[in-house]
Amino acid sequence: MILNHRFDGPPDAPVVVLGPSLGTTLGLWEPQLPALTSTWRVLRYDLPCHGGSRAASGFTRDLTVDDLAGGVLALLDRHGVEAAAYAGVSLGGAVGTALALRAPDRIASLVLCCTSARFGTADSWRERAALVRAEGTEPLIEATRGRWFTPGFPDAERYLDMLRGADPEGYAACCDALAVFDVRDRLGEVRAPTLVIAGADDPATPPSHAEVLAEGIPETELLVVPGAAHLATVERPDVATPAITEHLTTRWRTA
Numbered sequence: 397m398i399l400n401h402r403f404d405g406p407p408d409a410p411v412v413v414l415g416p417s418l419g420t421t422l423g424l425w426e427p428q429l430p431a432l433t434s435t436w437r438v439l440r441y442d443l444p445c446h447g448g449s450r451a452a453s454g455f456t457r458d459l460t461v462d463d464l465a466g467g468v469l470a471l472l473d474r475h476g477v478e479a480a481a482y483a484g485v486s487l488g489g490a491v492g493t494a495l496a497l498r499a500p501d502r503i504a505s506l507v508l509c510c511t512s513a514r515f516g517t518a519d520s521w522r523e524r525a526a527l528v529r530a531e532g533t534e535p536l537i538e539a540t541r542g543r544w545f546t547p548g549f550p551d552a553e554r555y556l557d558m559l560r561g562a563d564p565e566g567y568a569a570c571c572d573a574l575a576v577f578d579v580r581d582r583l584g585e586v587r588a589p590t591l592v593i594a595g596a597d598d599p600a601t602p603p604s605h606a607e608v609l610a611e612g613i614p615e616t617e618l619l620v621v622p623g624a625a626h627l628a629t630v631e632r633p634d635v636a637t638p639a640i641t642e643h644l645t646t647r648w649r650t651a
């Protein structure tokens with residue numbers, strides 16, 4: 397699987413990989429880019445059939461989060477990156493957990509934003525996948541607005557346009573991947589120093605999901621961001637960005 401991706405920042409700096417959430421693109425991380433690129437070589441990627449990954453090769457209907465982690469490892473291999481820090485939002489965070497389990501020697505530090513060890517029920521994801529395969533992403537827009545942002549967030553349309561632009565089959569395949577993702581009994585195996593971030597008003601992955609991650613992963617810190625829903629890094633970059641940069645700067649560990 398070849399994922400659309402781009403690098404920003406100094407070519408010789410340590411690499412941090414940034415993973416997007418379901419229905420968004422690598423543009424999700426724009427609010428953090430200026431702070432991160434001062435110190436890091438930032439590698440952002442798009443999920444299959446999202447953003448610039450519309451023509452991703454090797455894409456199948458039975459996509460799993462582990463496949464996505466394999467796609468990220470393929471990017472690291474392609475660019476000769478032995479170890480990297482990783483930060484991901486929601487599905488992008490699940491990819492980070494899968495990476496930390498699959499390739500512990502290559503993930504030096506982890507930030508899990510608004511994510512979970514298990515996202516709701518398999519049936520709810522299968523239903524959403526079926527709806528999107530039948531009608532596209534437009535029927536999701538208003539409910540998604542309410543999950544992603546607290547009421548009145550002024551920049552919501554910019555991010556909802558990413559969802560409007562996602563290819564329905566790619567979005568549905570990511571739903572299928574979320575339906576079978578469950579690493580609750582493997583959290584104790586994660587070795588990377590981990591920052592867990594939750595939006596205080598996130599209805600999709602509420603702080604109780606973050607607490608499961610923070611209690612299960614051995615070396616964690618937990619930050620609950622006030623005044624933020626699911627896309628807390630977008631809604632409150634003033635709180636999330638300094639916490640992320642501090643964690644990445646001070647908690648890098650190689651094997």
Ligand SMILES: O=C(O)CC1=CCC(=O)O1
Nearest residue numbers: 417418486487488543600
């Ligand atoms: O339903 C949503 O949009 C929230 C979400 C769950 C997984 C993900 O990446 O986003």
